[in-house]
Amino acid sequence: MNIQQSHSPEGLTINLRRPTFDLEPILARDWHGDSASKTAFFNAMSMLFPLGEKFFIDSVRAFRNDIEDQKLLEEITAFQGQEAIHRLKHQEYNELLCQVRGYDLAEFEKPARKRLAWVKENLSARRQLAGTVANEHITAIMADDMLRRGDSLIGADPIIADLWRWHGVEETEHKAVAFDVYMAVCGSTKLLRRAMLMSTLFFFKDTFRNMRIMLRHEGKLWNIREWTSSLNFLFGKPGILRRLFPAYLKFFRKDFHPWQDDNRYLVKEWEERFSDTTSP
Template sequence: MLSTTPKGLEIRPRQLDFDLPNPLPRHWHSGDAFKTHTFNAMSVLFPDGERFFIDSVRLFRQQIDDPLLQEQIRGFIGQEGHHSREHEEYSQRLRELGYDVDYLERGLKRRLGFVKKHLPAKLQLAATCSVEHLTAIMADAVLKNPRWLDGADPTMAKLWRWHALEETEHKAVAFDVYQAVCGSKWLRRRAMLQSTLFFTIDTFKGLVHLLKRDGLLWNWRVWRDGLTWLWGKDGIYRQLVGVYLDFYSGNFHPWQHDNLHLVEQYRLEFEPQPKPPERLAHA
């Protein structure tokens, strides 16, 4: 039996004010340039990337008859819209530190413009499914393994946990829309290969630029420790290889990686909790 999105899953945007540090600490993640800029390089991609995700799902919105999936599409669009705005502010903080964010965004803007103009709508949606899987497995790792953010500035760590929570909640929306309007396994696999290549190139380009501006590009210790953190024996990326490859399976569904318990756990951090009833004073 194929996995499906859990019944009753609510996907609701949380419009939070993170009041990002101003100025942003240059190495906000435990004083480590490589760790900080790994996250920064991904963040720079989000404003334009998430607007593309929204647009690719909207192209097929009218073809969806399932009222539950329609409701989830609304939640997906709301969440991704908030993510885009928060990461725009994040990018502005990076600009103020002297990093050339416009340079890092330029190539992505150009490529997404080409894709939207020249490539079929179903391929655009397949690309969204692919990148949503990449972000979902990294989000799962952030929620499951707090050591990803050990030592980080508390506000920045909270921003990334919020993003990870909502990426997890809506991780199957684009995929379920894709299955409803197309479902081609070949197209999905092709899109993942392309998305993986470009995501790797874009994040590496960002990491190189940010380290170069810090005068650390040729510091071998920074690269040694950073690559160990990512790909060493207990590396955080190394642990994602298996779940990444699951996407190529013919029977794949994002919720076959069932981490709903993490959603419930982390919702407590970002949603107001009901106050306990006051005890009546004894007469």
């Protein structure tokens, strides 16, 4: 008898896509509405992905042999495939960005590299997986907001906007995979909540650190207009991070599951409107 460990909706497909993006002519300039700080916010997040996504893949893989549900096993394979391609695309993005702007990639990655090495050495596999589950919720609610409202990419270069939307679509498709694995092998909500608080702290710390380095490099670190505009963008109006708060809090509910918010229509909409622009 097959045990049900996957709780994703019936008919959900987690698709492996291999899009190509010609970023070279874009990354040298402020590609988001000619705003150095909005551009730096997205570029700063991109810097976190290659190391982060490698960690997510490894932490889920560690429990693969404990999963019996064939459906969840297939979802794990698809999750690993999607995250591996994200990792690759953001690695290319980051290397190109550093090359054209004269940034030092190692400087951006240093704190996360050190922290993840410590985590791998000192925390149990279950705690590591809890960290992945928390980060997957953060990326899933950001993706939902970006795809649903569409205003966070207004003014962005269309090619790089395609990259962010493609990543958002795949984060939506696989949003419950790490969660279902965690529930099958551990299930402690206490551990999850603690992991979420730590992940949130480090998400902000790393993103703002990277933004600060980028703006300093551009000679705009003390530009009040840049900071006012980006703080407004993130926390005021439209407040792309502020407005995530209700969805963020759902994670702390006892009966939370990522698919309680069934937003598959966003994937469908994206397939109808944009997917041809990201096909190889």
